[in-house]
Amino acid sequence: MKHIQSRDxxxxxxxxxxxxxxxxxxxxxxxxxxxxxxxxAYLDAGYTPRHILLNAAALQDAEITSLRQRITGAxxxxxxxxxxxxxxxLKTPTGILALIDLPPAKIVTARFALLLEAVQDPGNLGSxxxxxxxxxxxxxFLSPACADAWSPKVLRAAMGGHFCLAIYEQQDxxxxxxxxxxxxxxxxxxxxxxxxxxDLTGNxxxxxxxxxxxxxxxxxxxxxxPVTIPMPGAVESLNAAAATAICxxxxxxxxxxx
Amino acid sequence: MKHIQSRDxxxxxxxxxxxxxxxxxxxxxxxxxxxxxxxxAYLDAGYTPRHILLNAAALQDAEITSLRQRITGAxxxxxxxxxxxxxxxLKTPTGILALIDLPPAKIVTARFALLLEAVQDPGNLGSxxxxxxxxxxxxxFLSPACADAWSPKVLRAAMGGHFCLAIYEQQDxxxxxxxxxxxxxxxxxxxxxxxxxxDLTGNxxxxxxxxxxxxxxxxxxxxxxPVTIPMPGAVESLNAAAATAICxxxxxxxxxxx
Numbered sequence: 001m002k003h004i005q006s007r008d009x010x011x012x013x014x015x016x017x018x019x020x021x022x023x024x025x026x027x028x029x030x031x032x033x034x035x036x037x038x039x040x041a042y043l044d045a046g047y048t049p050r051h052i053l054l055n056a057a058a059l060q061d062a063e064i065t066s067l068r069q070r071i072t073g074a075x076x077x078x079x080x081x082x083x084x085x086x087x088x089x090l091k092t093p094t095g096i097l098a099l100i101d102l103p104p105a106k107i108v109t110a111r112f113a114l115l116l117e118a119v120q121d122p123g124n125l126g127s128x129x130x131x132x133x134x135x136x137x138x139x140x141f142l143s144p145a146c147a148d149a150w151s152p153k154v155l156r157a158a159m160g161g162h163f164c165l166a167i168y169e170q171q172d173x174x175x176x177x178x179x180x181x182x183x184x185x186x187x188x189x190x191x192x193x194x195x196x197x198x199d200l201t202g203n204x205x206x207x208x209x210x211x212x213x214x215x216x217x218x219x220x221x222x223x224x225x226p227v228t229i230p231m232p233g234a235v236e237s238l239n240a241a242a243a244t245a246i247c248x249x250x251x252x253x254x255x256x257x258x
Numbered sequence: 259m260k261h262i263q264s265r266d267x268x269x270x271x272x273x274x275x276x277x278x279x280x281x282x283x284x285x286x287x288x289x290x291x292x293x294x295x296x297x298x299a300y301l302d303a304g305y306t307p308r309h310i311l312l313n314a315a316a317l318q319d320a321e322i323t324s325l326r327q328r329i330t331g332a333x334x335x336x337x338x339x340x341x342x343x344x345x346x347x348l349k350t351p352t353g354i355l356a357l358i359d360l361p362p363a364k365i366v367t368a369r370f371a372l373l374l375e376a377v378q379d380p381g382n383l384g385s386x387x388x389x390x391x392x393x394x395x396x397x398x399f400l401s402p403a404c405a406d407a408w409s410p411k412v413l414r415a416a417m418g419g420h421f422c423l424a425i426y427e428q429q430d431x432x433x434x435x436x437x438x439x440x441x442x443x444x445x446x447x448x449x450x451x452x453x454x455x456x457d458l459t460g461n462x463x464x465x466x467x468x469x470x471x472x473x474x475x476x477x478x479x480x481x482x483x484p485v486t487i488p489m490p491g492a493v494e495s496l497n498a499a500a501a502t503a504i505c506x507x508x509x510x511x512x513x514x515x516x
Contacts, residue, residue, distance in 0.1 A: 041493065123381055127497040136490035157497070164492035196511045230510055232394035234422035235299065238503065239385040239415070245500035246507045252488055253454045253508070 041160025058095030126157020299418025316353030384415020391419030
């Protein structure tokens with residue numbers, strides 16, 4: 001097994017670049033998965049990583065060893081603990097990182113889609129991708145102002161949801177919405193129709209806006225079905241990821257086999 | 259208006275202590291609300307703050323000025339910008355802080371309650387309190403291992419939800435659950451009953467566990483109705499706050515007036 005001990009190693013420098021910015025990740029077409037859980041979800045989805053990186057403790061770790069046995073054809077490199085820690089965002093790194101190609105989004109006819117406009121908090125974006133994957137959405141479209149879906153924080157928050165979704169970044173949502181053949185839903189406090197009374201059994205796409213500002217008026221105007229989430233409490237306010245989960249799983253409820 | 263310019267001012271030192279730890283906040287029975295939005299929600303709920311703190315910019319701010327006109331009887335103190343910034347967690351402070359008494363939790367017969375066990379992420383806890391307030395829950399019970407509900411991060415994430423709920427911290431949830439007269443629901447991947455098929459119209463309490471570990475077996479065993487959230491996607495995984503929102507609003511859906 002190769003062992004990198006110097007910050008000046010050219011491969012290590014490439015890895016550091018990937019952690020530094022969205023731009024570098026897109027240019028390389030690669031990102032890093034941090035930790036055994038994410039790597040397991042990636043393998044479960046049928047993908048193979050490019051390269052495996054370990055720290056010293058990982059060599060003795062039973063979970064990591066059994067994960068490694070599932071991977072054929074990817075080289076494994078040990079990094080000095082200090083170098084490894086600099087690539088990880090975790091305070092206590094699990095000891096394994098995987099270099100992966102950004103999966104190409106497969107073109108799908110979206111029966112159940114999510115359009116995200118300027119969702120900027122990585123935790124919210126990750127939670128939304130995780131909910132979308134669990135709900136069985138087939139595609140998620142992100143506007144250019146969204147957080148980078150393949151950044152370490154979003155990957156961590158989505159817990160593997162990325163690998164079961166077609167994720168389209170840098171999208172002109174106006175065009176996506178105009179070309180969509182199905183119901184376009186947007187939640188708003190002003191609508192008179194309740195989410196719970198709207199038929200969600202056909203082709204549907206939910207549009208979700210920025211955490212503070214909501215959807216831009218231009219995109220909201222394209223909603224064929226503006227709906228409210230009924231809120232009987234004294235405040236009418238939900239976190240954007242919570243509201244998205246409620247919408248997606250009301251659709252799950254209605255779309256169940258009878 | 260009093261103007262504090264020195265870190266050695268005794269009142270200022272007391273304020274710094276409040277930001278430092280849960281223990282100090284509980285000892286004083288006070289906390290700080292950061293920003294105009296939270297203060298507005300606090301006033302809307304019928305409470306009056308102890309003391310208002312401003313930075314220089316706030317003296318010129320129209321929103322803050324109109325908020326201040328709603329408050330009678332609370333002294334106002336200006337802090338030097340540097341001192342003010344040290345009390346605020348925000349990178350760009352809105353310029354107003356309110357010193358408040360921790361509201362006493364009113365004893366209620368909970369028709370619709372939430373029991374939170376070891377929910378440790380402040381963003382998740384805040385989102386859950388916000389969802390609970392919007393859904394019309396009447397009480398939330400927190401185990402000792404939960405994040406501090408009255409910390410700045412949780413207050414910010416809950417967006418005023420605190421002021422419409424009875425929040426009981428440091429609770430023995432085992433006792434709370436045993437004494438509850440109604441359905442005790444817990445989501446688990448193992449249950450055979452779907453959330454959507456469970457009658458949620460009577461007295462109900464949802465029990466939610468730690469983000470990683472879920473409910474302890476002891477508390478889960480007290481659930482009268484273990485349920486699953488159906489997940490048709492390729493991953494069976496939801497963020498704890500998203501799962502909580504789905505449960506609470508399925509109850510909202512079922513409890514609507516026909």
